[in-house]
Structure formats: structure tokens, C-alpha cells
Amino acid sequence: MKPLARLLVVLGALSPLVLFILPMWSIELEAPQYPPPYGLGMKIYINKIEGKNENDLGNINNLNHYIGMKRIEPDSIKELTIMPPLVIALSVLGLAAAFIGKRKVVVGWLVLVTLAGCVGLYDFYSWEVDYGTNLDPHAIIKIEDMTYVPPLIGSKELLNFTARSWPDTGFMVLGFGMAITVVACFMKPRIEAS
């Protein structure tokens, strides 16, 4: 691979690491009594979940107790401890692929990252399903056949709240990293030493 292409692959390999500092997904909640810009929100990073504003996570949990939803305790969500080393591993693999410099290897890495992403999204959705359907039978507000699964992506009305679930800046940066890696794969190679 040309040096420029390698550089792009390096950058692409590093991009998953931004998920430690930029959120990859955000869920926002708006209601008549939580008008913008004072809605509640959660920012999901690879290793933590935070409220959009300082006290949001606590306030979301407090509101959720009415419908019997489990409290979102980042400390007890296993994915937040499993994913970080996996992401670092992916980055390392990506750097190795850049070092090797063979197009096939890089493509292999891209496929791996995409697979990991799909697994991640599936896991995220099943987490949402678990929280939204395993409700306390003694919940204060019980509406027949009602469940509170936030959308995987997009917006949905849940009682008086509109829930919006969208990828956040970390995801965008990762996507950009993948894109430039793809571009690198299309760049004509130098005459490589075999």
C-alpha cells in the first residue's frame, strides 16, 4: 500500500478509540413538562453512560420507577467492562493491518469491525428490549400490553415522552474512520515487495 493509504488505515484504526471520549449513541427524552432545551438525555460511551446534563441519569431513573422500569446502573452493565478491551484490541489489529499494508488484510479488518458493530447494535437493542419489557409487576403505572422499548434508531412516543435514539459524535468519527480506510483500500498500491 502507498504510504498515504497506510496513513489512512492508521487513522481508521485509531478511530474506535474516540469512543472512550466521545459518546457513540445518545437517547433523548422530551415531554410537555420537559421542553427543549430542558429535555432529559443519556450519552452512551464505550465504557460509561452519562446524563446529557449533570443530573439527567438520576432523573430518568426516578421517572422510570413509575412504569416499573429497572434503574439504569452503569456499574452493573457488563457490556461497559467487556467492550473497552475489545475496542482496544480492534484498534491494535487495525494498526497491525496498516503495518502489514496488504489490502486484503485491511479489508479483513474492516469486515471484523463491521461485524463487531453489528453485534454491538444487536446487543444494544436486546438491552433496550430487556429494560423496556421486564417491568416490575407492581409498577405504579400499568397500561395493558404497554412496553417501553426505546427505538434502536429514530423516535417513538412512550406515554408523555418522545424518545429519540440516534448515533452520536463518537459513532460518526468511527464511521469516518471506516470510510477513509475503505478509501485507502481503493488506492492503487505501489509495486510491493513480495
Next chain:
Amino acid sequence: MKRIRSITAALVLSLFALIISGCSEGGKAHIGVAGDAASRVYVAPGKYDEFYNFVSGGFSGQLAVYGLPSGRLLRVIPVFSVDPEKGWGFSEETKPMLNTSHGFIPWDDFHHAEMSMSDGVPDGKWIFGNGNNTPRVARIDLSDMRTKEILEIPNSSGNHSSPFTTENSEYIVAGTRFSLPVPNQDVSISTYKENFKGTISFIKIDKTTGAMDLAFQILVPGFDYDLAHAGKGPSHDWMFFSCYNTEQANTMLEANASQNDKDFIAAINWKKCEEYVAQGKGKKIDARYAHNVFNDKTQTATSEIKNGVTILTPAECPGIIYYMPTPKSPHGCDVDPSGELIVGGGKLATVIPVMSYSKMIASIAAKKFDKEIDGIPVLNYKDCLAGEVKKPGLGPLHTEFDGKGNAYTSMFVSSEIVKWSLKDFKVLDRAPTYYSIGHLCIPGGDSKKPWGKYVIAYNKITKDRFLPTGPELAQSAQLYDISGEKMKLLLDFPTIGEPHYAQAIPAELIRNKQVKVFQLKDNNNPHVTRSEKDCRVERKGNEVHIYATAIRSHFKPDNIEGIRVGDVVYWHVTNLEQDWDVPHGFAVIGNNNSELLIMPGETLTLKWEPKYPGIHPFYCTDFCSALHQEMQGYVRVSPPGSNVPLTHN
């Protein structure tokens, strides 16, 4: 033909008569409401007012917050009077705020509001207020709009000329409207001229914390020190006080204090006072006064009785005070934005006198004194006069400035605002007020840079201005536009209590720093309960302390047994919410006390002495959530000496 002519004549005559009668009925000035007034004062749903208007509540003892231009009441901040709605003066944490050297006093007369200033401009940090009856000054924090400090003023009564601030809020002042012997003692009232004195107090303000400290008092002749304003720019070192009753009457002042043709504006050089105090020229005398401070970290107020005040005597400290003659029984004493002109509002005067700071300084330098009173030089009226506004109207009181070279004076008797030019002292415009304006306020109108868009009149007589509400009527205020050459009436609105002065500041200067919730992690109230697992009930002899929490929508604990008649119970309730605008209230049946209204992250304590055995419910009084009606609890109270164990859920 003749008949037609006579009918026409009759018609014309009656029409004429009607017009004449219509005309003679008037003779009063009328101000039409500006054509676009409705759109000028309409603040659409979801939008905000331009200005915060802080208006003193007078005999209500509180400070009201209005939005301008809508005139909507946003909040009543409790200051000198108890407020059972908020538990102010009822909760254990706030009771000390109303302590004085005479014990707990549940009320005072809040006269003037004055914002803290930096470089002669309101800085949005604090607003001060004075208590007229039991002399005190209060400091209110403008980030959470709560009263944080109250300082009693000793050797004083009728604290009226207060709490006006120096240009940089180095000091705020207090002064006696009612002279007294200093120190007070048992003498015949008719010995007023011999024994009664006035005191003028300077209270130092800490620039960072706002903390107030009584720095020194000046012992002055027994006149009534009515109002004050500080110098600015060149006159930065000076504070000017209007005083009346130079006749030194002690009875029927209405007539007896109105005899002299001229009273005084006292000019005090506070910088020079500081020098004398530093040199040790002040005399320390005994004087007991309370100093009450609300600590934000512990969320608790403490009251300390201090003793001792430093007194300066003018005869021993030349150069600290001069008297400038001014007609006649003055009220207002107002300094223009440049600091050069000092306007006296002589209630019984036929002119508005405008004194000149530079001429006053020249007179002092040349030692051109007419006489001396108790060692205080009296300057010559004409020597210090910049000019007089002739035929301004009847009963001038207060003057504010628009920063565009104009002054606005309130005329109580002729019920109008008079606009006049600071350049040539000519009357430019008059606007009637409804009715009998006392005080007026231009946002920043007593500062170096007024926001000269509006003037608000605060009137003393309401009569037919609003729908009547029995014999007792709210006082009325009017909002005028002063952006053009002529004043335009925009809005009429009622006010709480009796406004005696007001301040206004552009909303954007303070709205974004308003506290939304108190952070639970910063709550250092000694009785805080940070989470439900820490809730408990403890007995210490006949004192029971309940450490409770409130969060949507339940109290913990909400079932308590083992309390006895004869116990003194303290409910320490912490609102665990950290969400905006979710207060919880708290009240117990039959409690000889008020409710608590607790903000998110706050802890408040309510005392309760149950009087009879049986079940006592308590509940949340502020509609907090969908299940607010379920937010309740029960206490089982047993007879004295019972051995029901103390338990809770």
C-alpha cells in the same frame, strides 16, 4: 323660517353648553395610552420580559420581583416578614434571620431596594433593603433570590435613609429618621433639642462575599435624615443625605417641622471618615445589635449579638460633613449620572433645587460658611446652587435620570412626573400618574449609565384604577416609555405592599446565573439525609429527631411510632430531587407552625410539639407529581410516659 332659526339656535346653544360643561369638568391633564401600547407591553407566551424589576414591599416587609414590560409578578422574596408559605422565619434554619437585640421580630417595613454596584453600574450580585421600624439592612443574593444576611443598626430608629450604595459598593448607608438620645436613656421628650441626636451609619460590604460589617457611625444633630444617594465620578468620595425637621420639633411635626424656609442636604466625605477611623479618632461605645447570616453550605442561619460601634463626632473630625441649605422639607436626594449635580426634592418647595458638586467643593476650599451647627459648617445656598427648576409642579419627591441629559421628578401633590433638562433646568414634559406618585424608577436610574427606556411610577393612591376589592386596594404602578421626547403611558399594574423604591436590571444580566437546583452533594446541612437508607428517627430525652427524605412521590419514613405527648419533635426533611422545579412541601396536622417548602437538594427543619395522643397524618403540600395525592404519612403519638418503642419504616 323663524322657527327653523330658533330651533337651530336652541340646538347650537345646547351643543355649546354641552361642550362647555365637558371642558370645565376636565382642567386635569390627560395622557392617552400610546397607540401601540398593547404590543409594547405584551410578552407572548413562552417569551421573556426585558427587565427584572425589584420593588420594595414597604409594610409587607418583602421584596417583589416583577417582569417589565409586562408588569407580571414573578416572585415575592421574603426578607423582613415571616412567610408561612415558604417557612421563612418558621423553619429552624431561617428563624435566626429575624432575630434582633429585642428578640425575634416577625415583621418590618421594607423601604428601599438598592442593587450592588461596580464602577457605578448595577452588577447583578446582590440587592440590599432596609428595615425602617427596627433598624436593619438586608442583603439578598441575586443568583438564588434569597435573603442571606440581615444586620441590625444600633443607636438608630426610623432607618429611612438606607441602604444606598457608594459607587463601587464599598459601603451602604443607614440613617435616623427619628432622632433619639445616643445612647438611649430615660429623658423627657421635650428635651429633644438638648438630648436627641441622629446617627448616620456606614456598613462595609465585602466585594467577594457581600458580607456586611458596621464600620462606623457619625453622630449628627437631631434632624430627620430622610434619603441619600452616593456621588459618582468626581464626587465618588461623598454621600449626600437630605434632612428635614431642622426645626428640631418633637411633636406635631406636620406643622412644626414645616416652618423653616430651608433645611439641608448633608454632604459626607466617607473617605475622610475612613482616614479618621484609621487614625483612631473614632470613639468605641457600647451598642448591642444582631448580625444574622445564612450559610449556603450548611443551609442554616446563625444569629450573633454584637456589641460596640465606632462613633465619629464631626466637631472632632473636621471635613467629614457639611450642610448645604435646600428648600423645604426635602425628601429625595438624587445624584445625576455625571456625579456633578445633586437634586433635592423639597416636599414643600416651589422649585427643584439642583446643587453643584464642584461649586460645593469650591465653597469648602474657600471656607465660605454661613454658620456652624455642632461644629458642622453650613454652606451658602446660592454659592452651591447649579440652578433651580422653576414651577415644576407641587410636592417634588424623587428624581431619576435617563442617561440622555434628562431628569424625571415625581410630584406627589400634583400627581405627575415632570421631565426636565439637566442642561438648562427647563421643564420638557409632564405625565400624569394615577394617582399621587410617590416613587419612580428608571432601570439603572441612579447609576452612572441608566438604561433610559422606561420609567415606572409607584403611586400612593389607587381609587378607581382597577376593579375595586373592598376598602383595601393594591397600590398602583404605571409603566411609561421614555425613549422619545415625550413620555408615553404603556401599562397600569397593581403591586404588593407599598413600593417605596425599586431597581431594575436587564434580564439577560442575571437570568442565566439563576440556580436551578441545589446540588445534594454540596448540601452540608448538619441534618441532611443523602439517601433513603440513611433515614432514621432518634430520641434524645424528650427531643425526637426525624431524618426524613422526600422524592416523587413518597416520604421516607412515612410510618413512625413511639412519639409521645410532651416530646419536642424536629422534622429534618431533605428533598432528594435533583430535577428542575420539583419542590416538595411538608405539613403535620395541628402543628403550631407553618409548612416547609423544600427545593431540590435542600434540607429544612420543622419543629412540632404534638398535643394529644392518637394518629397524626402529614403530607406533601406542593403538587409535585402525578401521585402527589399519595405522598402522605402517619405518626402514632402515644400518651406521656408510654413505652411504645420508637419505630419507623
